[in-house]
Amino acid sequence: MTPTITAFADSPGRGRGLARDIRVRWALEEVGQPYGERLLSFDELKAPAHRAIQPFGQIPTWEEDGLVLFESGAIVLHIAGRHPGLLPGEAHARSRAICWMFAALDTVEPPIFERSLATVLERDEPWFAARLSVLDARVRQRLGELLRRLGNADWLDGDFSAGDLLMASVLARLEGSGLLGGYPNLAAYLLRGKARPAYQRAYAAQFAVFLRSRSAKDPAAN
Amino acid sequence: MTPTITAFADSPGRGRGLARDIRVRWALEEVGQPYGERLLSFDELKAPAHRAIQPFGQIPTWEEDGLVLFESGAIVLHIAGRHPGLLPGEAHARSRAICWMFAALDTVEPPIFERSLATVLERDEPWFAARLSVLDARVRQRLGELLRRLGNADWLDGDFSAGDLLMASVLARLEGSGLLGGYPNLAAYLLRGKARPAYQRAYAAQFAVFLRSRSAKDPAAN
Structure with missing residues (x-):
């Protein structure tokens, strides 16, 4: 089952790659695991539906096969523990x-x-x-x-x-x-x-969200 | 082999149980793993010998069978991964x-x-x-x-x-x-x-260090 992560629909990071979903995207790209994304507005971040998944109203989260996780560190460790490439075997x-x-x-x-x-x-x-x-x-x-x-x-x-x-x-x-x-x-x-290359793909994916968000707000910007 | 942790010889926490070795002591007590302690003065914390083990000059550290770790979170996870009692099996x-x-x-x-x-x-x-x-x-x-x-x-x-x-x-x-x-x-x-009970034992062990340190500085305090 393809995991789904959450990210900012409208990142406060102005496309600089700092929102913490970049860490999860990067880890997924390093191990070659495809994923889906669910984008959240600031209102949605603080709403009960998201709080049920992420008690602190933050991104990123991880949903896969009935497992819900939050905290970028925990998600990266979860990915690293299930795929080769991010942690040594010894x-x-x-x-x-x-x-x-x-x-x-x-x-x-x-x-x-x-x-x-x-x-x-x-x-x-x-x-x-x-x-x-x-x-x-x-x-x-x-x-x-x-x-x-x-x-x-x-x-x-x-x-x-x-x-x-x-x-x-x-x-x-x-x-x-x-x-x-x-x-x-x-x-x-x-x-x-x-x-x-894995970082580059992760950054491109996060930046694409930023571009779509900017374009939605001001079509003339493109 | 019994693991050795490091802790403050002269805790700045005044015996309140806040220095981060408490976390490692607590985890070890929960799983019933005996351990040794090595106490460090503030000068020793910043000295090259300790920096070789802990690059940021902090406590606690973990030494066992050729493995050196630092970061209380990493050490607690290491303990939890090797003993039942701190993480679910599922x-x-x-x-x-x-x-x-x-x-x-x-x-x-x-x-x-x-x-x-x-x-x-x-x-x-x-x-x-x-x-x-x-x-x-x-x-x-x-x-x-x-x-x-x-x-x-x-x-x-x-x-x-x-x-x-x-x-x-x-x-x-x-x-x-x-x-x-x-x-x-x-x-x-x-x-x-x-x-x-595991916390109580961990706290008592850390507090004993504090009492010894206070007594060494001012024998009349006891």
Whole structure:
């Protein structure tokens, strides 16, 4: 049975590939699993029908054969556990790759996400400059630590894994911030991830939704 | 081979059971797996020897039979995957329990952690009151959503699972904030988690470290 994911009908990300369904699309493309998509408006996201599937009113979700999941990390792990290609077969290496999935989401993403949130919600507050410099320092600390571990390697631990997929998708949030410029090996790591054909297909699929949404709002834009 | 975890020699949590090794200790106690502990000072946490194991200079870590892991979520999942008791055997229920692990760490914990961080780092800033009210609103949103899903159930999805273990450990960060008071079913859920004998043993083990550390600094305190 083909799984169905949910995504924003009208992405707030302006086509930059940051909405979290990109992670699930990317994982599905890496393993060659076709999928369907169900697009939700902001009103639909917060409506009871979607809350029954996703208690926090977010995307993406996963529906397949009676199984309903949410949380992009959980969905990527679910896909990686059922198809070869995203986790090593050897038990220790597999546990280490899963460790990088959690590191991406729980240690590297939070300060990056807080920084993004502040640039949207606190930009006009009198304290914005002071807060931003604290947030930048938190992000730089994690980038420095990640860089030291990555060194000159292509991926975090051996071959590309679901850990790299999530870490690259987290680092992508920093594009345009100028922060990655101080960490050329991390910028190259991100580009390496985004150059993968599976990422390209995932991005194209998400971008197609954005184009349709823009075209629906303003046919003259096309 | 007995696994070894790392923990703070001198916990900043003042014995309240919040340092993240509690999650790993709790999981180990739930499945009846003995373990050893290696305690690290703040200087040791940031030293190269520990960075080789934990690139971000944090606790807890996991060492067993040549395998090194970090990230409390990854370690709890590793334990849960190798022992009965923390994840259902049925495949769909197992995936849903893992989904709650990610929801605890990626959706519920970040605003709670940001709030804790702000109360420590921004308490004296002129903007603290304004920021705190924004942070409280973010936390309340997640608590309301979690409460709606939990309803009157004992646990989030059937029997107690690693998802409940992590969710309870995240909610414990709110004790003393007054925020849980508005969500009696969540407060009861947290108490139900903390009443488990495995949690009690885990807490006692972490608290014993705190008492030894306090006694070493001020023998008269005992």
